Amino acid sequence: MPDQDRVRAETIERLQTIIRFDTTNPPGSELPLALYLEGSLKNEGVDTTLLTPEKNRAQLIARIRGNGNERPVILLAHMDVVGVQRASWTHDPFAADVDGGYLYGRGAIDDKGMLAANLMTMLLLKRELDRSGQKLSRDVVFVATCDEESGGEVGMGWLVENHRDLLDAEYALNEGGRTRIIDQGRCYLAVQAAEKISHVVTVTAHGSAGHAAVPLPDNSIARLGRAIAQLSNHVEPLLLTGLTRQFFSRLAEIWPNQVERTAMINLGDAHEARSADAGRILSQTPVFNAVLRNGISPTVIEGGKQFNVIPDTAGVVLNVRTLPGQSVNDVVGRLRAVITEPGVTVEVTQRGIEAPASDPSSSMFKAIADTAHELDPKIAVVPYLSTGVTDSARLRRLGIQAYGVLPFPMSQADEERMHGNDERIPIESLHFGVRLIHGAVARIAGARL
Numbered sequence: 295m296p297d298q299d300r301v302r303a304e305t306i307e308r309l310q311t312i313i314r315f316d317t318t319n320p321p322g323s324e325l326p327l328a329l330y331l332e333g334s335l336k337n338e339g340v341d342t343t344l345l346t347p348e349k350n351r352a353q354l355i356a357r358i359r360g361n362g363n364e365r366p367v368i369l370l371a372h373m374d375v376v377g378v379q380r381a382s383w384t385h386d387p388f389a390a391d392v393d394g395g396y397l398y399g400r401g402a403i404d405d406k407g408m409l410a411a412n413l414m415t416m417l418l419l420k421r422e423l424d425r426s427g428q429k430l431s432r433d434v435v436f437v438a439t440c441d442e443e444s445g446g447e448v449g450m451g452w453l454v455e456n457h458r459d460l461l462d463a464e465y466a467l468n469e470g471g472r473t474r475i476i477d478q479g480r481c482y483l484a485v486q487a488a489e490k491i492s493h494v495v496t497v498t499a500h501g502s503a504g505h506a507a508v509p510l511p512d513n514s515i516a517r518l519g520r521a522i523a524q525l526s527n528h529v530e531p532l533l534l535t536g537l538t539r540q541f542f543s544r545l546a547e548i549w550p551n552q553v554e555r556t557a558m559i560n561l562g563d564a565h566e567a568r569s570a571d572a573g574r575i576l577s578q579t580p581v582f583n584a585v586l587r588n589g590i591s592p593t594v595i596e597g598g599k600q601f602n603v604i605p606d607t608a609g610v611v612l613n614v615r616t617l618p619g620q621s622v623n624d625v626v627g628r629l630r631a632v633i634t635e636p637g638v639t640v641e642v643t644q645r646g647i648e649a650p651a652s653d654p655s656s657s658m659f660k661a662i663a664d665t666a667h668e669l670d671p672k673i674a675v676v677p678y679l680s681t682g683v684t685d686s687a688r689l690r691r692l693g694i695q696a697y698g699v700l701p702f703p704m705s706q707a708d709e710e711r712m713h714g715n716d717e718r719i720p721i722e723s724l725h726f727g728v729r730l731i732h733g734a735v736a737r738i739a740g741a742r743l
């Protein structure tokens with residue numbers, strides 16, 4: 295067992311170094327950070343490959359070789375971060391200050407904390423293997439990507455396109471889950487095994503163009519207003535997948551709120567009215583609602599250029615997020631049926647790509663759960679369908695069983711600082727995360743520690 299105090303100090307120091315590289319995307323500029331990671335790994339004898347898809351952009355792949363009995367496991371994290379509103383921060387977002395038990399900085403949660411945990415996992419494994427002389431049952435592959443926050447075209451998209459051979463793996467661990475502290479220190483670890491798919495749907499109202507001095511009954515903006523009113527009253531049907539069933543039934547084991555806990559148990563009950571009632575109760579919480587049905591959010595409104603000209607079209611852009619296996623065409627069909635306003639069209643303008651779900655009873659899932667229980671015997675480990683989109687979808691399309699974990703136990707309030715002001719990670723949670731990733735990877739790669 296490595297000396298936990300030394301590991302703790304090294305983790306903090308490395309995360310601080312990582313945060314101090316300003317990788318705000320755009321423009322990203324991840325190359326200097328990738329060089330730091332490369333140096334840290336090479337220094338201890340780990341093989342690395344540095345790839346540069348664009349000037350000053352980079353991706354780093356590092357590999358600890360196993361005996362090849364099993365297919366590799368990937369540890370994935372992205373190096374770029376979203377921008378900051380500096381004036382709203384109490385700490386310099388790129389200074390990585392430690393204060394009151396927290397480490398502050400842009401990316402501390404998303405995703406540099408995990409990047410540091412993955413780096414530490416590689417270094418700890420390498421040191422243990424060098425010391426004991428044992429061989430892993432599979433390769434452990436560290437992947438640090440660029441450009442995730444802008445959609446990943448230059449990052450994971452580019453890697454899949456150009457270096458697919460380097461991504462050959464059975465399993466992957468990535469961001470996208472949650473380790474949430476809910477009540478009196480009790481925690482649940484939500485391991486993301488699938489994600490919703492994001493599409494863009496445009497609703498356009500058509501009418502006659504004309505001079506605003508002569509009001510027209512088919513004014514496109516007025517039509518659009520009535521159409522939006524109709525579509526916002528529409529609720530997509532509740533859909534229970536195997537994954538959401540497991541999510542709620544396991545969450546019920548530790549959920550503090552009595553009414554919600556009963557609803558979690560009754561959801562999917564053979565008694566139809568009881569199940570429907572449970573769905574109604576859980577749907578009142580927006581995040582639960584989002585995993586129970588396809589989501590429709592109006593996000594952009596377009597129409598008109600000048601105060602005295604009636605435009606012939608006006609439109610609203612909807613971000614539609616479908617559950618895996620659900621068709622966006624069916625959602626559009628239902629929207630067309632509820633919008634009875636004449637002269638209104640509904641079209642899919644950008645189609646997301648379907649990705650299969652990862653198996654919530656695989657050896658990787660079990661390795662994560664077993665390690666979590668070892669660290670915290672009372673933790674509930676639940677498979678989870680995330681409402682957000684991550685690079686894991688690209689890996690699942692390659693046939694890799696990818697799982698999303700945010701391995702750092704956090705309250706909702708701390709977690710909400712992700713992409714916000716004063717992003718910070720509790721030092722204790724950082725250490726828990728390193729032990730969780732290291733333990734799960736050691737397990738799945740057959741290392742005796």
Ligand SMILES: [Zn+2]
Binds near residue numbers: 372404405442469
């Ligand atoms: Zn992220």
